[in-house]
Amino acid sequence: MSKVLIQNIRKSYDNVEVIHGIDVEIKEGEFVALVGPSGCGKSTLLRMIAGLESINSGEIIIGNRVVNDIAPKDRDIAMVFQNYALYPHMTIRKNMGFALKQRKLPAKEINQRVHEAAEILGLTEYLDRKPRALSGGQRQRVAMGRAIVRNPTVFLFDEPLSNLDAKLRVQMRSELKELHQRLSTTTIYVTHDQVEAMTLSDRVVVMNNGRIEQIGAPLELYDHPQSLFVAAFIGSPQMNFFNGKLDDNKSLVLSKELKLNLGKQFAQADTDVIIGVRPEHLVLAEKGWPCEVVVVEPTGSETQITARLAGNTLRVLLRGRTTVQPGDKVFVSAEPVSIHVFLASTNKRLHLS
Ligand code: ADP
Numbered sequence: 001m002s003k004v005l006i007q008n009i010r011k012s013y014d015n016v017e018v019i020h021g022i023d024v025e026i027k028e029g030e031f032v033a034l035v036g037p038s039g040c041g042k043s044t045l046l047r048m049i050a051g052l053e054s055i056n057s058g059e060i061i062i063g064n065r066v067v068n069d070i071a072p073k074d075r076d077i078a079m080v081f082q083n084y085a086l087y088p089h090m091t092i093r094k095n096m097g098f099a100l101k102q103r104k105l106p107a108k109e110i111n112q113r114v115h116e117a118a119e120i121l122g123l124t125e126y127l128d129r130k131p132r133a134l135s136g137g138q139r140q141r142v143a144m145g146r147a148i149v150r151n152p153t154v155f156l157f158d159e160p161l162s163n164l165d166a167k168l169r170v171q172m173r174s175e176l177k178e179l180h181q182r183l184s185t186t187t188i189y190v191t192h193d194q195v196e197a198m199t200l201s202d203r204v205v206v207m208n209n210g211r212i213e214q215i216g217a218p219l220e221l222y223d224h225p226q227s228l229f230v231a232a233f234i235g236s237p238q239m240n241f242f243n244g245k246l247d248d249n250k251s252l253v254l255s256k257e258l259k260l261n262l263g264k265q266f267a268q269a270d271t272d273v274i275i276g277v278r279p280e281h282l283v284l285a286e287k288g289w290p291c292e293v294v295v296v297e298p299t300g301s302e303t304q305i306t307a308r309l310a311g312n313t314l315r316v317l318l319r320g321r322t323t324v325q326p327g328d329k330v331f332v333s334a335e336p337v338s339i340h341v342f343l344a345s346t347n348k349r350l351h352l353s
Contacts, residue, residue: 001186002063002076002153003028004049009058011044019044020210021058029184033197036207036233042190043158045207049188050079050156062154078152082159084143086131092118093127096145110149117148120182121175137168144179157189161196173199194234198222206230228347231276231340237304239276242312243344246271252341255310260289263336264352272344279304279317281338284324288333289314293324307332 004026011019019041026032034042047053049060051072060067067075086095096117097110105113118124121141131139140160147155160176161169177200180187191197197204198218206213206221206229214221214230225231231239244252244260246268252260252275262275291307291314298321305316305324309332316332324330341350 001029001184003061004154004186004188005059005061006045006049007059007061009045009048009060010056011041011048011053012056017056018210019048022210022212024205024212024215026186026188029186031180031187031189031200031202033189033191033201033204034207035191035194035197035204036213038192040207041210042192042207046079046156046158046188046190049154050077051075075154076152077154077156078147078150079156079158080143080147080160082162084139084160084163086139086142088131091128091130092123092134092142092145095131095142096127096149099146099150113149113151114145117145120148120179121145136164137172140164140172141175144176148179148183153186155185155187157187159191160189161191162193169196176200195236198234204234206233224349225276225340226349228274228276228342231342235278237279237315237317239278239340240282240312240314241274241276242309243272243274246273246341254312258290258310262339262341264339266341266350266352268343268350271350273350274342274344274347276340276342277334277338279315281334282314282316282332283334284316284318284322285331285333288331291330291332293326293328293330295326296322296324298322 006022006024009019009022010017022045034045036042044053048055051067051070055068062075093114096114100110100113118127121144123141123145126134126138161172164172173196189200201218203215203217204221205215208229214226221230221234225234242254244254246266247253248269250262250265252262254260289309291309293305293307295306297304303318303322307314307316342348343350
């Protein structure tokens with residue numbers, strides 16, 4: 001396994017810059033997800049690491065080598081794509097060993113590596129089948145097997161689970177995590193799905209419009225989003241947001257009639273801000289923010305309540321069940337630590353005084 005350094009990488013297509021100077025350091029053995037909405041540049045960045053796209057400026061270093069001018073096949077990486085493109089006329093055994101055969105490895109070694117990978121992936125009994133006789137999940141495992149047999153120093157994954165149905169995606173996600181725990185190969189994983197990024201990775205790189213918004217461990221992003229973008233992107237259901245004004249640097253003026261005590265003190269006063277609070281961090285309380293219940297949606301294990309708070313829509317996610325009804329007047333509250341405050345002029349997190 002190798003570390004990967006991405007240093008001030010820029011990329012333009014037809015004079016339009018789509019990657020605006022990105023720096024990331026991926027440690028040996030680390031699992032890092034690149035996540036962001038469609039078009040933010042994550043696949044382009046991954047393909048530049050793989051050597052499938054040229055770089056306009058900056059450096060990519062794998063291990064101790066600058067690989068900018070090294071061909072993809074010589075970068076010691078293996079890539080798994082969303083479209084796993086197995087050869088339909090070849091058995092699983094041949095599909096998995098194909099790259100090694102091209103590299104002219106001895107048949108005995110190919111056989112051994114294919115068997116080891118098949119064992120890890122639970123594919124041993126399918127080795128003599130053709131891809132059409134496998135399920136979608138098994139085919140995706142073969143695509144991973146093809147990468148594993150090459151014993152690369154870095155795995156690159158480009159949305160590998162997107163073609164699978166929801167149930168299989170969850171199962172393959174935990175298989176992938178187990179695989180990484182077992183092999184500890186440095187992994188860079190592109191996905192638009194924040195849950196996938198959060199559950200799989202040691203660290204997540206959140207991208208927006210060709211730039212990095214924030215890099216951090218999954219729970220660091222969840223607990224301390226540094227921008228409105230990250231706050232809105234990470235977490236499901238989405239964080240609630242309201243615009244207001246910090247008045248005496250401790251409370252938020254939401255409307256003429258309503259002032260919310262935030263329970264903590266900020267350096268700024270008389271400042272336009274956006275406050276955010278996650279639905280799962282709100283509870284029904286004896287006192288707090290006065291709301292009117294609009295919709296109650298029970299799922300058994302939890303209940304989602306949609307309410308109005310001074311003209312704003314507020315979602316509350318309760319564990320378990322509730323007796324509240326649409327039209328009820330209730331109070332909700334959150335611990336001060338769960339209330340995030342962003343400066344309206346920059347959309348960046350506001351820090352405590
Ligand atoms: P993501 O993987 O996050 O969805 P991409 O890396 O595919 O985003 O694309 C980033 C940006 O680069 C987008 O604006 C996309 O339209 C543009 N882009 C990607 N590939 C090409 C290409 N071959 N030619 C021109 N523009 C491209």
